[in-house]
Amino acid sequence: MLYSQDTSRCIHPDGLSESAIAAEKARTTEAISGIRTDLADGALPALAIATDNGDLPALKEIADRYREKFTDIVVFGTGGSSLGGKCLHALAMSKGPSLHFIDNVDPASFAKLFARLPYATTGLIVISKSGGTAETLAQLNVFLQWFQNHLSAKDIAERITAIVEPGASALRQIAEAGNFTMLDHDPGIGGRYSVFSLVGALPALIAGLDVPTLRDGAAATLHHTIEMELESHPAEGAALVTAAASQIGSAINVLMLYSDQLFWFGHWYRQLWAESVGKDGHGTTPVPFMGTVDQHSQMQLYLDGPRDKLFTMVMRDCIGTGDTIDAAANGGIDLGPLEGRTLGDLLDASQRGTADALAMAGHPVRLLKIDEVNEATLGALMMHFMLETIITAHLMGVDPFDQPAVERGKVQARQYLREMAD
């Protein structure tokens, strides 16, 4: 396995009992069996895509062209159309074009963007599953106006790729009218589950990442879950979060991350969890936590505030990595326990110290451990959380794939836009 899971710090006399977790775990069999059947029936393309790289050669061709021709690439999309790509892109250490993920319609940000982007060497990827997302259509429209001030229709067409599901939609019509490259978004893959599909893979390939290894990491977790059933990490995780929510009233899921490269992973998880389990009055609230800065920002509340949180920490083995602290550089001033230690040692001590302080104060802390942050481990973790989310939704009795309430704010917003036009 590419990661391990330790839930032992969640179990103690005032907290969760082993039997409560075991009872929930016994209920996961049905969900896993459903996942197995759906996979066999081709009804879970979001997960199955991790085991099939047939789409990659065509994507690679586009990515190579983008890497060669452009210094800057703007990705328009919002929610599930941007968070997965952003999360993968954060892994990139190699040089390549700058990727800008724009998920808002703030006029100030657009003014900044137009002021600094070189139109001749800027490429665009525009993603809307439905092809009708208002923010994305508005973004594309003002960007097209900017392009049209500088470039011919042919030059513009070479700079744009649209990702949209088949069938009539505004984005598809616009892409056809403009001769943009068009890629089909699989209608069976919802936004928050789309990271392994072209929605995440195209930006990742442009960023120079190894997408087959990412998918292999995900596939390993998927196989482990299907084959191990009750003994799988996602089943155990789902049992834990469900038991914590119902037995000890954990209303908040804190995801503690100690690698800067996982910053957007926290936000990707936040959507996955919130939209999947947050319905019919159910669902805990996901909160990303970035160590070490949030140690100096949130720990007071977490240690000493209400006992309404379940903590999941993604720990990485970083002992001995990074630069070594050396008193000589300080003009000989000794830094006590820091002396001779590396940055990685300090990071390791910080994450362990935090986990232990929380557990000693009686808060439930789960540890997920990886050796390093790379495509394989990120793929494994992403698949872990997708499966844990689906299984948890099953335990809570809600549909992990719909989001019926989201439309309400949009209906209201459209009404206000219409009134402005009057």
Add this chain to the structure above:
Amino acid sequence: MLYSQDTSRCIHPDGLSESAIAAEKARTTEAISGIRTDLADGALPALAIATDNGDLPALKEIADRYREKFTDIVVFGTGGSSLGGKCLHALAMSKGPSLHFIDNVDPASFAKLFARLPYATTGLIVISKSGGTAETLAQLNVFLQWFQNHLSAKDIAERITAIVEPGASALRQIAEAGNFTMLDHDPGIGGRYSVFSLVGALPALIAGLDVPTLRDGAAATLHHTIEMELESHPAEGAALVTAAASQIGSAINVLMLYSDQLFWFGHWYRQLWAESVGKDGHGTTPVPFMGTVDQHSQMQLYLDGPRDKLFTMVMRDCIGTGDTIDAAANGGIDLGPLEGRTLGDLLDASQRGTADALAMAGHPVRLLKIDEVNEATLGALMMHFMLETIITAHLMGVDPFDQPAVERGKVQARQYLREMAD
């Protein structure tokens, strides 16, 4: 006033009653009277500094030198030493040196940093109130080694400013040994309340921001609160959040922001609130929300999940601002209600639609309104939340200025570092 507050959407038959808020509001008099006395006694320098610009000429001199000499400026600090500066810096629209706020000790981030920073034109600001923050000392140490590989001791001294409170500390010793510029952090100003002091002001001046206007905005809110007492926005806000926590079980405070420039403001608020009210089992959990991306990520949970949240939305008047959507640019394809509207219109419709959908579903939504995002309004909002936090802590019976539990994880971390050395 530089902002307005509307709590009417919090009051409805199944939610909060006007009388519940009024009862809490009556209790705020004592807290405000305490603030007034403390201000007069010089015991609240964090707030009082907003009314005194005596420190600015000296800071301006350093900022001008940094702007002239450096292309890149790294700010080391964590928690309250970085979030305020980061939050102010996000306002900057003018060109100037690039500021990098580094608040973690992730070896991967340091490798990236050293690979791209031009040592000859890089300046450093290192901030630790106590002078003993392990992360900050470790950051400084490895940075000094990098500098020492390229520069003389004299050249290094010209590139570093240390901000630390008076008295013996490792940072002060190192700064003295290295002849760095040294600025005194006021011992009476805690990290999370330090944004108006030199900790926020120096990075803001380097970013080309108008610090006197920021402080004037803050001072206006302070005066309004001291003079209006019960009728002040912070008193009403504190009454609202306390009533929501106790009457309808709001365990989570969501701060909804619709301007990209306020992204770090959400994180700054998160620390202010969490560390101040999260103790003795009290305190609600702060969650920043960034529209429009989080509309597509969190709204399902917020609308249809557990009723455990109080929503505060910072709305800005953006109707008519930004580029106009024009079907001609789309090859004539009409975008329905978007046609002829601006990006600002869409942002306005989104924020209003979201607020209304939440209120219609019976969730409490408070609106804070500003005309635009600038130094004056940001100063006013920051002071609002500082006062609201202090008053709320008083209503909850906890000390808004201490953070007794934070040390626990650190003690454990130091122990692990010592063990590594054995």
